[in-house]
Amino acid sequence: MDTIKHIPENGKTRIVIIGGGFAGLKLARQLANTKYQVVLIDRNNFHQFQPLFYQVATSGLEPSSIAFPLRKIFQKKRNVHFRMADLLEVNTKENEIYTSLGKLRYDYLVLATGVNTNYFGNKNIEEFSIPMKSVSEAIFLRNSILRNYEKALNESDPEKAANYMNIVLVGGGPTGVELAGALAEMKSEILPKDYPELDFSLMNVYLFEASDKLLNGMSEKASAKAQRFLEKLGVIVRTSARVADYDGLSIRLDDGEEFKSYTMVWAAGVAARPIKGITENAGVRGGRLQVDQFNRIEGLDNVFAIGDLAFQQEGKFDNGHPQVAQVGLQQAGNLAKNFKKILLNKELKAFHYQDRGSMATIGKNLAVADLPGVKMQGFLAWVLWLFVHLMAIVGVKNRFFILINWVWNYFTSDQSLRVLIRPKKRSFTDKASLKMKEENMMI
Amino acid sequence: MDTIKHIPENGKTRIVIIGGGFAGLKLARQLANTKYQVVLIDRNNFHQFQPLFYQVATSGLEPSSIAFPLRKIFQKKRNVHFRMADLLEVNTKENEIYTSLGKLRYDYLVLATGVNTNYFGNKNIEEFSIPMKSVSEAIFLRNSILRNYEKALNESDPEKAANYMNIVLVGGGPTGVELAGALAEMKSEILPKDYPELDFSLMNVYLFEASDKLLNGMSEKASAKAQRFLEKLGVIVRTSARVADYDGLSIRLDDGEEFKSYTMVWAAGVAARPIKGITENAGVRGGRLQVDQFNRIEGLDNVFAIGDLAFQQEGKFDNGHPQVAQVGLQQAGNLAKNFKKILLNKELKAFHYQDRGSMATIGKNLAVADLPGVKMQGFLAWVLWLFVHLMAIVGVKNRFFILINWVWNYFTSDQSLRVLIRPKKRSFTDKASLKMKEENMMI
Numbered sequence: 001m002d003t004i005k006h007i008p009e010n011g012k013t014r015i016v017i018i019g020g021g022f023a024g025l026k027l028a029r030q031l032a033n034t035k036y037q038v039v040l041i042d043r044n045n046f047h048q049f050q051p052l053f054y055q056v057a058t059s060g061l062e063p064s065s066i067a068f069p070l071r072k073i074f075q076k077k078r079n080v081h082f083r084m085a086d087l088l089e090v091n092t093k094e095n096e097i098y099t100s101l102g103k104l105r106y107d108y109l110v111l112a113t114g115v116n117t118n119y120f121g122n123k124n125i126e127e128f129s130i131p132m133k134s135v136s137e138a139i140f141l142r143n144s145i146l147r148n149y150e151k152a153l154n155e156s157d158p159e160k161a162a163n164y165m166n167i168v169l170v171g172g173g174p175t176g177v178e179l180a181g182a183l184a185e186m187k188s189e190i191l192p193k194d195y196p197e198l199d200f201s202l203m204n205v206y207l208f209e210a211s212d213k214l215l216n217g218m219s220e221k222a223s224a225k226a227q228r229f230l231e232k233l234g235v236i237v238r239t240s241a242r243v244a245d246y247d248g249l250s251i252r253l254d255d256g257e258e259f260k261s262y263t264m265v266w267a268a269g270v271a272a273r274p275i276k277g278i279t280e281n282a283g284v285r286g287g288r289l290q291v292d293q294f295n296r297i298e299g300l301d302n303v304f305a306i307g308d309l310a311f312q313q314e315g316k317f318d319n320g321h322p323q324v325a326q327v328g329l330q331q332a333g334n335l336a337k338n339f340k341k342i343l344l345n346k347e348l349k350a351f352h353y354q355d356r357g358s359m360a361t362i363g364k365n366l367a368v369a370d371l372p373g374v375k376m377q378g379f380l381a382w383v384l385w386l387f388v389h390l391m392a393i394v395g396v397k398n399r400f401f402i403l404i405n406w407v408w409n410y411f412t413s414d415q416s417l418r419v420l421i422r423p424k425k426r427s428f429t430d431k432a433s434l435k436m437k438e439e440n441m442m443i
Numbered sequence: 444m445d446t447i448k449h450i451p452e453n454g455k456t457r458i459v460i461i462g463g464g465f466a467g468l469k470l471a472r473q474l475a476n477t478k479y480q481v482v483l484i485d486r487n488n489f490h491q492f493q494p495l496f497y498q499v500a501t502s503g504l505e506p507s508s509i510a511f512p513l514r515k516i517f518q519k520k521r522n523v524h525f526r527m528a529d530l531l532e533v534n535t536k537e538n539e540i541y542t543s544l545g546k547l548r549y550d551y552l553v554l555a556t557g558v559n560t561n562y563f564g565n566k567n568i569e570e571f572s573i574p575m576k577s578v579s580e581a582i583f584l585r586n587s588i589l590r591n592y593e594k595a596l597n598e599s600d601p602e603k604a605a606n607y608m609n610i611v612l613v614g615g616g617p618t619g620v621e622l623a624g625a626l627a628e629m630k631s632e633i634l635p636k637d638y639p640e641l642d643f644s645l646m647n648v649y650l651f652e653a654s655d656k657l658l659n660g661m662s663e664k665a666s667a668k669a670q671r672f673l674e675k676l677g678v679i680v681r682t683s684a685r686v687a688d689y690d691g692l693s694i695r696l697d698d699g700e701e702f703k704s705y706t707m708v709w710a711a712g713v714a715a716r717p718i719k720g721i722t723e724n725a726g727v728r729g730g731r732l733q734v735d736q737f738n739r740i741e742g743l744d745n746v747f748a749i750g751d752l753a754f755q756q757e758g759k760f761d762n763g764h765p766q767v768a769q770v771g772l773q774q775a776g777n778l779a780k781n782f783k784k785i786l787l788n789k790e791l792k793a794f795h796y797q798d799r800g801s802m803a804t805i806g807k808n809l810a811v812a813d814l815p816g817v818k819m820q821g822f823l824a825w826v827l828w829l830f831v832h833l834m835a836i837v838g839v840k841n842r843f844f845i846l847i848n849w850v851w852n853y854f855t856s857d858q859s860l861r862v863l864i865r866p867k868k869r870s871f872t873d874k875a876s877l878k879m880k881e882e883n884m885m886i
Contacts, residue, residue, distance in 0.1 A: 005597050006640035045589060046862040064505040069861040071637040078639070084593045084863075101597050140867040146488060150527045154448050154544050194514040196521070197449035397851055401844065408840055418512040419489040420527070423866030424583040 004102040007081050012037035015339065016097060016106040018087050020047050020070050023307030023328030024112030030336035032077035035343060039106075041099060045070055045084045048135050051325070051389055052402075054175065056138035057145070058182040059417040060409055063135050065402050068394045087113070090277035092300055108302045110335065111275060111289065115308040115323060118269035118286070128248040129266035132175060139421075141265060146420040148262055149195055158202055165203035166261035168251055170243050171268035172209025173216065174360040177226055179265060180207040181362035184233035194418065205235045206259060210242040210268065215368070217322050218358050222368035225377040229362040243268070270323060272309045284311050288320060293350035295335050306331040314351060321353055330354065359385045364410060447545040450524050455480035458782065459540060459549040461530050463490050463513050466750030466771030467555030473779035475520035478786055482549075484542060488513055488527045491578050494768070494832055495845075497618065499581035500588070501625040502860040503852055506578050508845050511837045530556070533720035535743055551745045553778065554718060554732065558751040558766060561712035561729070571691040572709035575618060582864075584708060589863045591705055592638055601645055608646035609704035611694055613686050614711035615652025616659065617803040620669055622708060623650040624805035627676035637861065648678045649702060653685040653711065658811070660765050661801050665811040668820040672805040686711070713766060715752045727754050731763060736793035738778050749774040757794060764796055773797065802828045807853060 013036050017024045020042035028040045049066040056063050074080040085101040090109065097104050117131035130141050145167065152164035167183055169176045183205045192200050207214070207230065213223040214230075214237065227237050242254040243264075251259045272279075272287035282289040282297045288311035290298045295310055297303045307328030311320040321327040331351055338348045357371035359381065367382035369375070376384065386406065393399045456479050460467045463485035471483045492509040499506050517523040528544040533552065540547050560574035573584050588610070595607035610626055612619045626648045635643050650657070650673065656666040657673075657680065670680050685697040686707075694702045715722075715730030725732045725740045731754035733741045738753055740746045750771030754763040764770040777794045784791055800814035802824065810825035812818070819827065829849065836842045 005599050044863065044865075045593065046864075062505045062507040063864055064860050064862060067862040067864060069637075072861065075636045081640075083596070084590075101593075134867075136864050136867045139864070147527075150488065150544075153526070156448050193518045194512075197524075401847070404844070404847075417507050418515065419507060419510040420487065421489075421506055421510060421579055421582070424577075424579045 001098060002102045004083060004085075004099065004104045007039055007083075007104065008037070010037065012079070013107045014039060014105070015108045015110060016041065016104060017110045017112060018042075018097070019112035019114060019307070019309075020044070020082075021050075021112060021114050021307065021328070022325045023114075023332040024110070025070070025073070026329055026332040027110060027112065027306065027336055028080055029073070030333065031339060032074065032080045034079070034340060036079065036339065038080045039104065040070065040074070040080060040082050041085050041087065041097075042070060042082075043084065043086050045082075046135075047073070047394065049393060050133070051174075051392075053132050053135065053138040054179040054182055056135060057132060057141040057179060058186055059142055059146075059419075060182065061402065061405055062417055063139055065398055065405065066393075067135050068398065073394065087275065090275060090303070092277060092303060095302070106302075108339070109304070111278065111297075111303070111305045111309055112307045112328070112332075113273060113275065113309055114328075115270035115272045115287075117266060118271035119266065120269055122245065125243070125246050125264075125266060128246050129170070129264045131266055132179070133270075141263075143420045143422065144263055146418060149191065149198070152198055153195060158199065161198065162202040162204070163249060163260045164262055165198065165200070166206070166259070166263070167204075168206045168208065168259060168261045168264040170208045170264060170266050172207060172211070172214035172237075172239065173267065174358075175267035176207055176209070176265075177214055177230065177360050177362060179267070180205055180230055180235045180237075181233060181366075184230065184235045185363050188234065190418075206261070207235055207237045208241040208243055208253070209237075209239045212240050214239065215358075215360055217324070218360070218368065219370045219375055221375055222358075222360070222370050222377065226360060226362055226368050229366045229368075229377075233363055270308065278303070286311075294338060294348050295331055295351060304335060306335055312351065314353065317353065324358065326356060327353055359388065361385045444541060445545045447526060447528075447542065447547045450482055450526075450547065451480070453480065455522070456550045457482060457548070458551045458553060459484065459547060460553045460555060461485075461540070462555035462557060462750070462752075463487070463525075464493075464555060464557050464750065464771070465768045466557075466775040467553070468513075468516070469772055469775040470553060470555065470749065470779055471523055472516070473776065474782060475517065475523045477522070477783060479522065479782065481523045482547065483513065483517070483523060483525050484528050484530065484540075485513060485525075486527065486529050487577075488525075489578075490516070490837065492836060493576070494617075494835075496575050496578065496581040497622040497625055499578060500575060500584040500622060501629055502585055502589075502862075503625065504845065504848055505860055506582055508841055508848065509836075510578050511841065516837065530718065533718060533746070535720060535746060538745070549745075551747070551782070554721065554740075554746070554748045554752055555750045555771070555775075556716060556718065556752055557771075558713035558715045558730070560709060561714035562709065563712060565688065568686070568689050568707075568709060571689050572613070572707045574709055575622070576713075584706075586863045586865065587706055589861060592634065592641070595641055596638060601642065604641065605645040605647070606692060606703045607705055608641065608643070609649070609702070609706070610647075611649045611651065611702060611704045611707040613651050613707060613709050615650060615654070615657035615680075615682065616710065617801075618710035619650055619652070619708070620657055620673065620803050620805060622710070623648055623673055623678045623680075624676060624809075627673065627678045628806050631677065633861075649704070650678055650680045651684040651686055651696070652680075652682045655682050657682065658801075658803055660767070661803070661811065662813045662818055664818050665801075665803070665813050665820065669803060669805055669811050672809045672811075672820075676806055713751065721746070729754075737781060737791050738774055738794060747778060749778055755794065757796065760796065767801065769799060769801075770796055802831065804828045 016039045031038045046067040046069050052066045055061040085099040089098045119126040148164040152161040155161040214226050215223045244254050245252045289305040291310045291312050295304045308323040334351045359369040361367040367385040368377045369381040459482045474481045489510040495509045498504040528542040532541045562569040591607040595604040598604040657669050658666045687697050688695045732748040734753045734755050738747045751766040781791045802812040804810040810828040811820045812824040
């Protein structure tokens with residue numbers, strides 16, 4: 001395998017970061033303008049702002065508002081090199097990574113590849129449900145929803161029409177809760193205007209949660225209020241409800257109860273993608289990698305893991321930190337400082353997570369927020385949620401566009417993004433094109 | 444085949460319009476609030492603003508800015524019914540259409556399905572080149588361009604890198620010219636910032652035109668200036684150059700000359716999609732349908748064709764009108780008036796095209812414009828072009844977003860839309876899902 005091209009061997013210590021999500025991107029940005037050479041690798045050429053996927057899925061935001069080209073972020077940073085590639089394997093003996101673009105030597109390696117959807121081994125659910133861990137999955141969900149309404153329109157049997165209109169969300173964490181709220185509002189405010197011939201009293205939005213409360217990581221009050229807000233919006237919330245199976249139309253719960261919907265969104269679990277050469281030794285529950293207090297992988301000197309991928313026992317977190325953005329961002333910040341300390345031969349600082357609170361939004365003007373010392377639910381929490389997320393968005397122009405979009409949607413209760421843009425298909429038939437097909441990861 | 448559901452038989456005279464492009468959409472809007480029942484059918488659930496596809500392709504605009512959900516446009520119009528469906532066949536004896544959603548009776552039928560890319564029978568070119576007649580094709584082109592730059596980066600051989608960087612545009616009409624200008628500017632202003640390791644002096648943007656001048660429908664002065672503007676931007680323009688073949692890498696011209704590029708955009712010809720039950724009898728050159736001075740299809744009383752699809756000899760247009768938006772828009776306006784006259788038993792008005800001029804933009808601040816009595820080239824023509832297209836956009840919010848985008852891009856010479864969002868793939872394995880796959884037009 002050849003070496004990845006055009007990354008200079010110039011005597012600088014090379015830190016290779018795999019993953020341009022919250023943690024990896026922050027680390028790379030904080031190491032730009034240092035004496036290190038930073039190589040950032042991601043399978044996409046953009047960073048995705050996960051908290052707002054549900055808005056793409058419900059046609060509230062265009063995908064580009066929450067997808068930030070990584071090259072643009074590092075345009076002026078001469079010591080940061082970006083490559084769009086897949087990581088295939090890590091060779092810790094030789095300090096090399098192997099990727100779809102070639103191999104690369106590292107002095108330090110930081111794994112920040114995050115987590116993917118976990119179907120808990122159920123192949124049917126994996127095949128038929130819709131995950132929501134990426135922009136393209138959010139687009140897929142949006143398109144499915146729009147297409148199903150067109151189909152509902154062509155059913156004369158109200159029960160069959162309902163099968164197309166119903167939406168089932170599995171997983172009562174922030175993803176499921178936020179999606180449920182947005183869909184319930186679509187049902188009451190927007191869809192009847194777009195589809196005057198459909199009877200939306202037939203349509204149900206369901207939210208199934210296996211544990212006994214929604215938003216497990218938040219306070220009792222937040223959980224209770226979230227459920228109440230959703231029920232007021234018309235969502236049918238079922239806690240202690242575990243989905244056993246799904247065949248594309250029928251959903252069966254553990255207790256035998258059945259529901260019908262052509263759309264089931266699976267946001268009920270996460271698991272890290274295995275990293276060949278690392279996970280075999282350092283992997284623990286959920287595919288996370290065991291790290292020490294400096295986020296260094298157990299048994300390795302120069303390989304680190306941060307973000308959702310990392311499993312670190314620290315302070316009261318015996319079972320690892322919650323897999324939320326704040327943790328990854330803080331670990332990235334701490335690791336960046338430590339890398340700078342290494343250059344100055346200073347002692348490294350152990351990581352300590354500062355819980356700055358959590359929030360979840362329900363619909364267009366309600367949210368629940370647990371902050372240190374303060375718990376809020378309702379409209380004020382929602383304003384706070386808006387503000388925090390807007391400030392976290394990369395790029396002034398994107399912030400501006402999102403703000404305008406939100407203000408517009410808030411006052412007009414309308415979304416102009418209900419467009420079903422199908423990907424263009426290509427067909428390849430001969431050997432020159434088969435080769436192109438392999439290279440062409442898109443189709 | 445069942446009848447399409449939920450379209451009331453209420454005694455109103457039913458006008459069925461196939462196609463929600465410029466002509467079909469205008470006609471439907473002008474017939475809203477009349478005594479007619481209007482049924483608008485399109486294979487997509489949105490109207491696409493074609494003049495700005497090239498901006499999506501060069502990451503200058505997000506797709507949603509130029510895709511307008513048709514349901515939203517007709518939300519408050521109770522007499523207009525929209526269906527997302529494909530037209531399969533027309534039965535003029537029974538006054539029925541057959542679609543992917545079912546059949547439908549019509550009192551009047553208006554065909555406004557436009558034209559598609561014409562490969563002149565060359566299967567290789569059809570397989571390997573990239574067309575640009577829809578938003579999803581523009582997205583595909585954008586993704587291809589971005590992916591090829593990532594690949595160029597991994598080539599140590601400069602000639603192979605150039606094969607990935609080069610872009611060939613075939614067709615010297617407005618599409619090819621505008622794309623060439625935008626790509627040339629990307630090459631000089633933006634790409635070197637994103638890919639500092641690449642040598643862009645190796646990259647060429649080619650524009651091949653089979654006739655002896657660009658912008659054939661415009662004045663000599665416009666054609667000459669367009670070529671000069673492009674050449675100043677670094678585009679290699681070749682007129683009297685006909686592309687004979689393309690295998691995905693090598694382009695061969697008629698005269699034997701060869702060029703290499705993994706990206707060839709084909710904007711060199713259009714042809715109407717055949718409409719079963721109509722084209723067999725009324726089809727003429729290019730698949731267009733012969734119509735009389737009222738846009739009625741020859742031989743049929745109650746079936747009309749407007750826009751690019753229609754072939755009408757009128758005034759000096761012995762060979763039909765140019766296939767441009769203005770013609771379709773004016774035909775739609777005239778036909779709408781005629782439909783209203785029918786209700787009042789008034790005499791119909793024949794169509795007469797008023798040429799209000801043409802424009803094409805080259806890069807970020809130059810254009811050529813032929814207006815009645817005035818020919819302009821340069822910056823002022825560009826301002827005019829901006830204004831005209833902005834006003835033609837549907838929806839205040841979209842106009843606002845596009846304006847902000849343009850202003851931003853103008854002053855910062857930067858585009859934050861260089862994101863390669865791949866469609867999510869689904870795999871289907873058993874019979875329930877195979878059925879879903881057939882219904883699921885997306886994958």
